[in-house]
Amino acid sequence: MKANLKYNAAWLGVMVLGFVVIDACEFLGIINSFIENMLVTIGINIILATGLNLIIGFSGQFSLGHAGFMAIGAYATGIITQTLVTPIGFYLSVVVGIGIAIIAALIVGIPTLRLRGDYLAIATMGAAEIIRILINNLKITNGAAGLFNIPPLVTWATVYVFMCITTIVTVNFIHSRSGRAVMSVREDEIAAESMGINTTRWKLAAFVFGASTAAIGGSLHAAYIQTIAPGDFNIMASIAILIIVVLGGVGSITGTFIAAIVLGTLDTVLQNFGTLRMIIYSLALILIMIFKPSGLLGTWEFSFKPLGSRQRKEQSVHE
């Protein structure tokens, strides 16, 4: 129990430190609005990719429609905060977005996750398109023009806090009975079933969980960028999130963080290269896929625990 407290305190320390460092840089003027924009994009991508990694890396299901769930969150925020221009309005819109995303995920997930195999990939791809086309044609979402002048109710600090919360919740989910049940489905569905694990239920749990974090990412995106259009949430947007997961390592949350930071930075740095940017970007991806096909970190996770046990070992050696 005491050891757990120590690890949790260490993680809390890291999160606070990260916040203080960014805040100090902001104060000293090292971070201009350009870099802040990059940091916020990285933060939102981390939220989106962590949820997708839970679905792909831990439950072993393939989802190609993450941007669809993101769109739900984004439009919930866009629509609600235009009438309710308060922080409360924003948080309410986040909750509404999560609620709708959960319903959509259940509708897609219940029929497809009963089956074994990659049916979810096709179904989610279709569902994301349906969501996008609905948004494109509805009056409330302002059709293809999208929503603009969404009140700026989100700062980099809000994104940072949300990123920390969703990561903590996701990691806690993974390192619990639920997470182990989800991983057993990935490892061997037949064996999991014969151990009394309701595979459909756990696949659905991971999928719905991932979808609701995507909605949070969407809400933050809408409120920070202030402009959203249906085109922002097409299949390419889903694939962009998928790239982060695959690059970082399918099944490694640490990898997702690193990949989101690396790609986010690369994207910004390469903007100076104009059209060469896309070529260098894809070249980097191809090289990584050739030399490190399991992603940057594979399934490795950073943890304070080995550090703690090494300390203990050293102590016992000295004694």
Added chain:
Amino acid sequence: MSSPLLTAQQIVKSFGGLTAVANVSVHFDQNELIGLIGPNGAGKTTLFNLLTGVTPVTSGAISLYTDQGVQSLNGKKPAEIAQAGISRTFQNIRLFKELTVLDNVRIAMTNHYREGFFTSIFRTPKFYRTEADMTTAAQKLLAIFDLTGVADQPAKNLPYGIQRRLEIVRALATKPKLLFLDEPAAGMNPEETADLTRLIRQIQHDFHITIVLIEHDMSLVMNVVERLYVLEHGALLAEGTPSKIQQNPAVIKAYLGGEA
């Protein structure tokens, strides 16, 4: 005779035109050690799959006798049957390969240590308590079967014989009343088989459960089981004690061929 635990009446399974299991009736009693033998393709594994719900029966009735009375297992999903108290191992080992030995066992305990969604994502004291209880129980089980030393290893790194043993331990972690072992001695050397024989006796003795064993290794089968079922071409050929089966002309014919 002791009280029954599971009965299967006239179960049939056909895959298209092929009848894999034809009108088989078996009964397994409380705390019994039963062998299921037969030539390759006799339908032994299919029978296991039917009894554990992996494949649904075409016709026939399967009932489990529990403290709450008789429960029909027809049409139940594998997970429900496992929760009702039937566990199994597989002919080709099916461990959770990338996960640690400890996690393999803890996953099997999922339904016995319930921690709610919110207790686990918010790490309440109850979460740590349940988690600690579960880990202690898993470690105890691993200690009984000499697996403590490899608890933190991924299952895929274990030698073959140990993987087989871990699969049995994992099945036991679900707290079954009935344990199906599908060819546990396959690919084992004589020494490992002798160990397995001891292990099976120990499990039946310490855990007070019924064990049903599919096996081709006759030294193992004849040594440990109390009663045998012989299957051939999907039909029940004979039933009885090992000594009786060894003298049964029909069984000898099925195994050795020719006139008996």
